[in-house]
Amino acid sequence: MPNKIRNEFIIRLLIPTALMAAGLLYLGSLWDARMREQNLILIQPVVVLMIPFYLAAIFFEYRRYMREMASARTAAVDSTPERDPEESAVQQMPRAVRNQAIFMGMAAVSVVGFYVLGAIPATLLMILAGLLILGVRRPIILVGAPLITTLVLWAIFVEMFGIRMLLFPSF
Amino acid sequence: MFDYAMLAQGFTSLFDWNLLWLMPLGMLYGMVVSAIPGMSGSLAIALVMPFTFHLSALQAIIFLSSIFTGSVHGGSIPAILLNMPGSPASAATVFDGFKLAREGKHNEAQGLAIGASTMGSLFGCILVLCLLHPIAQFALLFGPVEMLMVGVFALTIIASFKGESIPKGILAGLFGLLLGTVGVSWGREYRATFGSLWLIDGLPVIPVLLGLLALPGLFALTTEQFVVTNELLRRPDVSKIAQGFWESTRYRIVVLRSTLIGVIVGALPAAGSSVASLLAWNDTKNSIKGNKLGDGDPRGVVASEAANNSSEMGSTAVMLALGIPGGGATAIMLGAFLIHGLVPGPRLLSENLHFGYAIFLAEFAQMAMMPFFAVLVLACANYIVKVPNRVLMPIVLAVTCWGVFATRETFFDIGILVGFGIVGFIMQKYGYPVLALLLGFILAEILEPEMIRATATFGYWDLPIQILTRPISLALLVLTVLSLVYLMRNRDALPDEN
Numbered sequence: 001m002p003n004k005i006r007n008e009f010i011i012r013l014l015i016p017t018a019l020m021a022a023g024l025l026y027l028g029s030l031w032d033a034r035m036r037e038q039n040l041i042l043i044q045p046v047v048v049l050m051i052p053f054y055l056a057a058i059f060f061e062y063r064r065y066m067r068e069m070a071s072a073r074t075a076a077v078d079s080t081p082e083r084d085p086e087e088s089a090v091q092q093m094p095r096a097v098r099n100q101a102i103f104m105g106m107a108a109v110s111v112v113g114f115y116v117l118g119a120i121p122a123t124l125l126m127i128l129a130g131l132l133i134l135g136v137r138r139p140i141i142l143v144g145a146p147l148i149t150t151l152v153l154w155a156i157f158v159e160m161f162g163i164r165m166l167l168f169p170s171f
Numbered sequence: 172m173f174d175y176a177m178l179a180q181g182f183t184s185l186f187d188w189n190l191l192w193l194m195p196l197g198m199l200y201g202m203v204v205s206a207i208p209g210m211s212g213s214l215a216i217a218l219v220m221p222f223t224f225h226l227s228a229l230q231a232i233i234f235l236s237s238i239f240t241g242s243v244h245g246g247s248i249p250a251i252l253l254n255m256p257g258s259p260a261s262a263a264t265v266f267d268g269f270k271l272a273r274e275g276k277h278n279e280a281q282g283l284a285i286g287a288s289t290m291g292s293l294f295g296c297i298l299v300l301c302l303l304h305p306i307a308q309f310a311l312l313f314g315p316v317e318m319l320m321v322g323v324f325a326l327t328i329i330a331s332f333k334g335e336s337i338p339k340g341i342l343a344g345l346f347g348l349l350l351g352t353v354g355v356s357w358g359r360e361y362r363a364t365f366g367s368l369w370l371i372d373g374l375p376v377i378p379v380l381l382g383l384l385a386l387p388g389l390f391a392l393t394t395e396q397f398v399v400t401n402e403l404l405r406r407p408d409v410s411k412i413a414q415g416f417w418e419s420t421r422y423r424i425v426v427l428r429s430t431l432i433g434v435i436v437g438a439l440p441a442a443g444s445s446v447a448s449l450l451a452w453n454d455t456k457n458s459i460k461g462n463k464l465g466d467g468d469p470r471g472v473v474a475s476e477a478a479n480n481s482s483e484m485g486s487t488a489v490m491l492a493l494g495i496p497g498g499g500a501t502a503i504m505l506g507a508f509l510i511h512g513l514v515p516g517p518r519l520l521s522e523n524l525h526f527g528y529a530i531f532l533a534e535f536a537q538m539a540m541m542p543f544f545a546v547l548v549l550a551c552a553n554y555i556v557k558v559p560n561r562v563l564m565p566i567v568l569a570v571t572c573w574g575v576f577a578t579r580e581t582f583f584d585i586g587i588l589v590g591f592g593i594v595g596f597i598m599q600k601y602g603y604p605v606l607a608l609l610l611g612f613i614l615a616e617i618l619e620p621e622m623i624r625a626t627a628t629f630g631y632w633d634l635p636i637q638i639l640t641r642p643i644s645l646a647l648l649v650l651t652v653l654s655l656v657y658l659m660r661n662r663d664a665l666p667d668e669n
Contacts, residue, residue: 011601020342022346030362035359038357039356039362041626042352042618043362046349047349053341053345054342056336057342060335063212096393096394100195107386107568108589108590108593114576124574126569127568131562131648134561134562141562145565150569153570153573156207156516162218
């Protein structure tokens, strides 16, 4: 439990630090820009203003970490071998969370799919993969949903609106 | 106030049988297209522009304004049902609309949106029709200092999204401001474009908006069975839509205030309907004691929808009176004016006043049609909540990807959508309000150019004096301070929208 809290604390510190670092890097990249006053008119005060709020966010996370560690220690002392009634529900959570993470990963990969395969194969594969990841096993849905959705999208966007897009692989 | 001869001439010019099918078609088309996440009203107008070449000027403009009216409302449909604003104008509708849908009140929420849209447009139309000339003159009073203060005032909304803590909310908002400055600057400097041509104009609004607002919700919904948990509440129900419609008439004060905000903000160049709806939502939240705005309060939907629809009236009024577009859709409509031989600018109304009156009189007809077409579209759209999430979510993701692609015809925007979706999901998970980030991003597009204009005109050291000595900017400054004081005093009651 303390390890989990510590890991989460590290992630919680990383997020504001990443935002602050991105802001500082952005400001630094424009420091020698031509017409600096105009280029930095908003960026400079915003980055300067970010610093106190970054520190406040870090302080907030530290206080939270200390509070959680204290309650974890208390819970460890008070713990009994009896099973928590919510434990089974908690144990089921990782599967849903894992599927969610895989679904997000699939969404990221499908962006590459659009470039490499073209819109139609990428859409078919994206929907099919999404359905499989989220646990759909009925063949009619696995075949029908990607096909019908892609066909409708193609008819609306390409045929009706005349939007130009790479539909199939260009190689 | 009125030129009755011109008003009568405008009215008679509406007796054209072609308008009988052009207006309903435009409304329906606007609603359906903007109900697709990623497809905005301006895109819907741009796509049909070539078809208007064969129409007369009045037919074309009324057809396009029907699309505009339909599209502003249409964006609320996915905002309520799927937590995905169909267009940036519906961003504030998400806050309360989706929460109501989760409680099984999606029919009522849609009814509220229809009622507020209709009343907002109606009041806005009456206001603009009566005050066409003064509104145009008032918009001319907004110089860079006043526009800068509009942006600063709108920034106070960031403080109302606290997430886990207020510093986190403000940090997210400030980071959003930085994101809004990406692209080629006024000083011709390439800022954080990483050599990509697609970032020269900055980060595109629609993929960022959908990425931050819609995708985290979509990812979160994958762990649940249905959008609406209670099976009995999933059914589309026209009587409940009607109930929501009538309920919206109870909030007349909210509608009137939001309409006024919508018309004024819509009249300001580049402010846009998204800023109008956010300001109206924030105003409603600050003005009503004991409200639950941000947590499924019907008044949130009413304020947002009334403001974004009435902002359309404000922007159309200024477009007609001065030839200045208030947003993307009116900018494209200005192109339609030129195509049909009408030169936009102050002389347009002085020489063709009947034309301006005809456009606003046609808006009344559109108001009357809106509830019927909205119910027609909803009768189909509300079935979405009956589809299990594990089937619905991959399809919605695919539709969003295509919708986002359509704006600039590049797969790069799909990358931005998914990238911001993942960033938004992580930020939400760790207590950062993505709405603050989004608001900062939207407002940077107003703040930076106006700061440059204001300092170029008055200099750095004279700017505070100008703010304090100009009546409009001073009034906005007072409002900003009052808003901040109110938020600080009530910070414990602020909702954690995560």
